[in-house]
Amino acid sequence: MTEQPLIEFNHVSKIYKNGTVGLKDINLTIPQGEFLVVVGLSGAGKSTLLRTINRMHDITSGDILIEGQSIIHLQGKKLRQLRRSIGMIFQNFNLVKRSSVQRNVLSGRIGYYGTWRSILGLFSKEDKQKAAHALKRVGLAEKLYTRADQLSGGQQQRVAIARAFMQDPKIILADEPIASLDPLTTESVMNDLKKLNEEFNMTVIVNLHSVPLAQKYADRIIGLRAGELVYDQPIANVTDADLAAIYEQPKVVQLADRVVAS
Numbered sequence: 001m002t003e004q005p006l007i008e009f010n011h012v013s014k015i016y017k018n019g020t021v022g023l024k025d026i027n028l029t030i031p032q033g034e035f036l037v038v039v040g041l042s043g044a045g046k047s048t049l050l051r052t053i054n055r056m057h058d059i060t061s062g063d064i065l066i067e068g069q070s071i072i073h074l075q076g077k078k079l080r081q082l083r084r085s086i087g088m089i090f091q092n093f094n095l096v097k098r099s100s101v102q103r104n105v106l107s108g109r110i111g112y113y114g115t116w117r118s119i120l121g122l123f124s125k126e127d128k129q130k131a132a133h134a135l136k137r138v139g140l141a142e143k144l145y146t147r148a149d150q151l152s153g154g155q156q157q158r159v160a161i162a163r164a165f166m167q168d169p170k171i172i173l174a175d176e177p178i179a180s181l182d183p184l185t186t187e188s189v190m191n192d193l194k195k196l197n198e199e200f201n202m203t204v205i206v207n208l209h210s211v212p213l214a215q216k217y218a219d220r221i222i223g224l225r226a227g228e229l230v231y232d233q234p235i236a237n238v239t240d241a242d243l244a245a246i247y248e249q250p251k252v253v254q255l256a257d258r259v260v261a262s
C-alpha cells in the first residue's frame with residue numbers, strides 16, 4: 001500500500017489576471033518529511049507554486065490536496081487552520097522591524113489565539129518559554145529583547161525561522177530564503193531549515209537559485225520552466241548536466257519577448 005502524500009497537485013494551473021501563466025498543468029506529490037528544493041529561472045513560477053500551498057495565491061484550475069483534503073475552497077476558520085499549519089519564510093524576512101525579537105517570534109503563535117488576545121499581545125507564559133527555546137535553537141537566545149532592525153540580515157532570517165517554528169507547522173515554505181545573505185550566513189540559515197526537517201519531520205519546500213545548495217540540502221529537486229514542471233528527481237539521480245539544462249536561457253524566445261515588450 002502506498003502512503004498518502006502530504007501534498008498533492010492535480011493538474012494545477014494558475015493564470016494571473018493580466019493573462020500571465022504562473023503555473024501550467026502541474027502534477028506533483030510531496031510526502032511528509034521531505035526536503036524539496038524548487039529550482040528554475042527567474043519567472044519560472046517557483047514563488048507562485050509555493051504560494052498556492054498556503055492559499056496566498058488561488059489557482060485557476062486543478063486541485064491541491066493536503067492530507068487528502070482539497071484546500072482550494074477553504075474559508076474562514078478552516079483556512080486559518082491551514083495557514084497556521086504552514087510556516088512561511090520570505091526573502092526579505094518580513095519581520096516587524098521596530099518590534100523586539102521576542103514579539104516577532106511570539107507572533108508565530110497568533111493563529112492559536114483569538115483576535116483580542118492577539119491584538120493586545122497577551123501571550124501565555126508557555127508561549128514565552130517556547131519563544132525563548134525557539135530562539136535558542138537558532139543561536140539567538142541572547143537577542144530576545146533586541147529590536148529586530150538591529151540584527152544582521154542572517155540573524156533576521158533566523159528570527160523568521162524561529163517564528164515559523166512557533167506555529168508548530170507541518171510544512172515550511174521558504175521562498176528564496178538566502179537570496180539577500182552572504183555565503184556564511186546562508187549555510188546557517190539552510191542548516192536551521194534542515195534541522196526542522198530532520199528533528200521534527202517537518203516538510204520543507206525551498207525555492208533556491210543556488211544549484212550547489214540545492215544539491216547539498218535537497219532530498220529531491222524539482223525544476224520549473226515557464227510554469228511547467230520540467231524536472232523531478234530524487235537527489236541521488238540529480239546530475240550537474242540536468243541542473244544546467246533547467247537553467248539554460250531560452251534565448252530566442254527571450255529576445256522575441258523583449259522585442260514585443262519594447
Ligand SMILES: Nc1ncnc2c1ncn2[C@@H]1O[C@H](COP(=O)(O)OP(=O)(O)OP(=O)(O)O)[C@@H](O)[C@H]1O
Nearest residue numbers: 016018020021022041042043044045046047048049
Ligand atoms: N501578481 C502577479 N500578477 C501577474 N503576474 C505575476 C504575478 N506574480 C508573478 N507573476 C508572473 O508569473 C510568472 C511566475 O512568477 P514567479 O514569481 O512565480 O516566478 P519565480 O520562479 O518565483 O521567479 P523569481 O525567481 O524571480 O522569484 C512570471 O512571469 C511573473 O512575472
